[in-house]
Amino acid sequence: MATIKDVARIANVSITTVSATINGTAPVSKALQQRVWDAVKIAGYHADPIARNLRMGVSKTIGLIVPDIATPWAAHLAKAMQRALSDVGYNMLFASNDDDPEREFREIELFSSHRVAGMVIAPTTHGEAYAERLAEAVHTPTVLVDRIVENARFDAVTDDNQLGAQLITRYLLKLGHKEIAFLVGRPGISSSDERYAGFRETMAVAGLPVRDDLVRRPVFRREHAFAAVQQLMTLPTPPTAIACINIAQLLGTMAGLQNMGLKVPDDVSVISFDGFHPAEGWQPGITALTQDITSISIKAAELLLARIGGEVDYGPRLVRVAPSLTVRTSCRSIQ
Amino acid sequence: MATIKDVARIANVSITTVSATINGTAPVSKALQQRVWDAVKIAGYHADPIARNLRMGVSKTIGLIVPDIATPWAAHLAKAMQRALSDVGYNMLFASNDDDPEREFREIELFSSHRVAGMVIAPTTHGEAYAERLAEAVHTPTVLVDRIVENARFDAVTDDNQLGAQLITRYLLKLGHKEIAFLVGRPGISSSDERYAGFRETMAVAGLPVRDDLVRRPVFRREHAFAAVQQLMTLPTPPTAIACINIAQLLGTMAGLQNMGLKVPDDVSVISFDGFHPAEGWQPGITALTQDITSISIKAAELLLARIGGEVDYGPRLVRVAPSLTVRTSCRSIQ
DNA sequence: CAGACTACGCAAAACGTTACGTGAATGCCA
């Protein structure tokens, strides 16, 4: 409630001096500084962010836009991000859009009108047109996370999918699996493509063929995976292991196997690129990659703050964060 | 980028008239209204929220404060809430505090300084002192969700825990369970108390005793449950069913049982007051109450908007939302 | 010791909006 005016009156100086003292934007003598700080304490003064925003044209707020805040991934991201940013005095607006680009752009618009200092966006989609639209909608420092948008002019943080694919494939190979089913996600999504490519590459390095009938696509919804599994497991030579790209697939796969009366890992091994937290305690525990979401958040925050801080002397940066493989009980060794 | 000034210039009227037209706060002739709206369209004008906030002393933002945004419950709440509020033009700031009251109050402070129109708070703790501190920290319409703070002067939305306890207990009784272990949570937490009370009551109504050695408390962390389960299952007469109050307990319980080599539901049935989403497809599927988080959010938004709209002619309201029991496979029938 | 520079403090002008008070038309009735 106390305004800068009150402080000035108490300290018996002008509001200019108060502002200069607090922000250190102009030289103020030691003596006056002391008087000002005392007055600030007495008045219990905190600068009004709104007035400051109006004057400065930018707020100490960053906006987070994700497809669905209710997914563990996004929720975790939001938490870590908020932590990283509140430490440096920023707070967060957020919005989720259920993968609807129209809503996404409305949200961008909304955040822009609120003069956010920056945005973190987990894009709903991808592609040239989208990248372009994004570029003209966004006029504030922004970093993209999770999915990659080709040719976007923004910094981005994403998983090291190639490494992830290597980890998964090598692990399965080490256990003796050769007939590995791979559920490919939505076509054109970078993470899906990269993971699949990494898989093929690792198989090739090992000198093993990839059976076409074991590769299913597009499989990005639960029902797809449910159906795909039925087909896969009724093949003459069914796979000994199934690799899932995301949680929807994983859940569909598990449900599908259960539906067929098949046990994991006794009848077939399952491995996933995308784990989820509270899976421990359940049988089977799914062997899966663990994303270091905290690192992703911190990296994203770093990139964002650097841009906000005015470093513009370099092009878009792409940071890849390494996943790790968490071995649980869903894969068995076969001779 | 276009300001009200631009609109005024284009429409050849004063900014007063533009404002009056847009907000309908003063009579403006039909003809001028038309000119103004045309100009608005031409200029692509949207009132600057920041300037409006400054002038009006309140922003079209509501703040959400939860202990941990990364929990499915909070994430789901955030999503549903955001949906309900963005429909009426509000956007959301959020913060999570890891159950640390100090951080919680700092967040309240922060949101207040940003002049949020209202807040939704899932309190970190409870009790008289807390209620009082809350009352003097919060000067804006606020609704409490999840946990109840006794004597708080705020509207609140919470589960119908008594009903939930009835549903759970009756279901177990119907399956033939009489020796039911109950893990009580943190003492003094209303939800925990209410659930436990409801359990005892339902047992009493059924004419069944509650064995003291089957009631464990306080059990609110995973490790507690893990340990409690070991003790329970080594009793001379172990329980045939275990009721968990929250997810931490549930996970600890499942891990503890697994650790002892006990199968659910063959060796013991498990039921929980608190389910979590993606548990389907896993064995066993935990029979649990399902909270209607969407209803909770909508209710909370309703109460909040009513207060913001200026209805102050009634005392604090408490709304209870009914849970439902989702039967999965973690409980077996015993003769 | 004069002149020039530095350090410091203040008044006032923005930022874009809403709302108060004033005043000029218009319409109505006597």
Next chain:
DNA sequence: TGGCATTCACGTAACGTTTTGCGTAGTCTG
């Protein structure tokens, strides 16, 4: 036709900051 509401448009003052430009004192330099 004069008086009086009523209607409507407008100028202007806020809201609480930051920042620009300017003035005054004190300090250095030659």
